[in-house]
């Protein structure tokens with residue numbers, strides 16, 4: 110049976126540079142045109158986009174072009190029988206002898222199996238390339254997969270290792286070797302693991318670390334033919350754009366990358382335009398959802414809770430956690446991620462929430478993860494959360510994208526996300542692989558701008574609630590926060606001198622201090638910086654002065670700041686405030702004392 114594929118294949122006027130490639134007989138132009146057997150290079154089309162039709166194949170075992178070792182591994186080893194929607198559209202296309210090697214841009218909702226959609230064809234491509242190879246050189250990366258976070262890079266590596274292991278069982282010498290390189294890991298050890306004796310065929314990398322290796326020895330990548338951007342829109346966004354451009358340039362200098370694959374749940378039009386430049390004139394474009402559909406998953410009902418002030422989020426969060434975790438009493442799982450705005454907030458509220466939960470909730474294991482922690486601690490925290498039955502992960506955006514934790518039941522977002530895309534990806538940590546989940550965002554009146562942005566993107570809420578503060582709960586949280594802060598400060602002071610001493614003796618360098626002291630001012634400053642970045646200079650100095658005052662008055666007490674005491678700011682913090690928010694000395698003195 111043929112079904113109408115939602116594939117748009119960009120087929121522009123053909124230039125002589127385009128390699129002759131025939132579309133498979135299975136792919137034909139909508140309306141029965143004769144494109145199917147015609148080499149692209151000999152034709153010229155006025156239309157930019159054609160819709161293609163393909164035979165419907167549901168199960169991995171029925172995939173004509175899938176290597177039998179990989180097929181049996183995916184079915185018997187991984188336990189997947191049928192392909193997900195995006196896999197049905199991408200895998201046959203990338204495996205078909207006529208269309209393999211095509212550049213692709215793929216957009217499908219979170220948790221729908223995009224990783225396997227690119228990883229299966231890549232492992233097969235690399236495996237076949239190993240089989241064909243007559244060289245006896247040390248394996249070096251044929252495919253490079255770039256991911257924006259370390260956690261995601263490791264996850265993709267693990268999934269690729271799993272596929273490759275099914276080849277290894279029957280054909281050990283030809284199984285692709287997969288490795289990952291990420292920031293925050295000792296480079297010397299990593300280098301010898303990845304590029305040493307055994308080498309690797311598939312490399313998963315975060316951008317900065319990849320660039321390090323590319324710069325120090327470009328020849329390591331002379332056999333690289335395939336490049337993948339997972340979370341492509343994030344990689345092409347401002348934060349990574351420079352690294353990605355440098356990677357592109359460095360790779361071009363040493364090799365000819367023949368295939369570029371880009372995957373994400375969100376692709377903003379401006380990013381799509383940048384992507385198009387790399388993908389060239391002819392590429393496969395797959396979008397599994399309709400344009401007027403909500404970009405979040407239908408399986409995830411979303412709720413919004415409104416609060417008055419910008420620092421009022423913690424009390425409703427604790428109420429919600431208490432309410433939802435009651436499910437545990439009925440034997441149901443409760444596994445939630447709470448996204449905070451900054452790493453500082455994560456550390457601060459992790460302490461407070463751990464203490465609140467210890468006192469009053471059902472047994473929930475609380476963990477924290479943010480870029481402020483060492484890589485080892487990050488991995489440990491994620492592992493701990495993955496293994497927990499009833500767990501709570503207090504997180505920054507390091508796990509907002511791509512990270513796949515099975516059976517997350519709830520996602521909570523404290524405040525506005527950096528942008529709508531980030532909101533969508535955070536929500537997508539639940540409701541994965543066909544499971545259900547729920548998501549809640551807590552927004553203050555000042556964050557109405559974000560709510561408007563969400564609505565513009567067709568994101569709707571099943572419940573819109575206003576939180577009414579409960580004075581008893583508020584006082585309880587404030588008391589716990591103050592006690593937590595005092596305890597942390599005592600521990601910090603006790604430990605920091607000893608740590609300095611030890612570290613200086615060992616390496617002559619000051620230590621990396623992970624657990625920040627419970628300095629309320631720097632947490633508030635980080636929050637202000639976050640909003641300045643999010644609002645992208647839409648507010649002026651008067652707006653930011655007001656915002657900072659509101660943050661201090663509303664969040665301060667629940668961060669453990671003593672009630673009624675003015676904020677103490679160091680000279681450095683004052684200069685940051687003056688620089689980033691352009692506050693005057695007069696503004697600052699109205700709520701703070703200079704240390």
Ligand SMILES: Nc1ncnc2c1ncn2[C@@H]1O[C@H](COP(=O)(O)OP(=O)(O)OP(=O)(O)O)[C@@H](O)[C@H]1O
Nearest residue numbers: 189191192193219220221222223224374511513542
């Ligand atoms: N064919 C399949 N059948 C059942 N489960 C699958 C299938 N393919 C993948 N999965 C599972 O679905 C989950 C989500 O997959 P994956 O992490 O690749 O999603 P994604 O689309 O990349 O999400 P995100 O946009 O958040 O990165 C994983 O646990 C994966 O093992």
